[in-house]
Amino acid sequence: MSEHQKDYEYFVDARAYRSESSTMTGAQIKASAMVTANYQLFLEEEGDHPDKAISDAEVVELRGRIKHFFAIPPATFGKQ
Numbered sequence: 001m002s003e004h005q006k007d008y009e010y011f012v013d014a015r016a017y018r019s020e021s022s023t024m025t026g027a028q029i030k031a032s033a034m035v036t037a038n039y040q041l042f043l044e045e046e047g048d049h050p051d052k053a054i055s056d057a058e059v060v061e062l063r064g065r066i067k068h069f070f071a072i073p074p075a076t077f078g079k080q
Contacts, residue, residue, distance in 0.1 A: 009063035011068045012041075022063050027056035035071040044068040 007018040012033035026041045041054040
């Protein structure tokens with residue numbers, strides 16, 4: 001890695017990961033953390049702001065504050 005490159009740290013389910021890219025898609029973040037593809041990824045927001053759902057195609061900027069994500073399994077509403 002050259003001295004001009006930087007690693008960007010982020011967390012998925014409280015586990016630290018690093019990327020050489022300053023942006024990643026939701027799908028790339030899930031794949032890097034070995035999250036099951038059909039799980040929903042959320043970005044933890046600060047303060048009273050609601051957490052944000054991140055789609056597989058959405059691009060997330062990793063620069064700035066360290067991002068914390070969590071993944072949850074698909075909803076099972078209505079199943080008996």
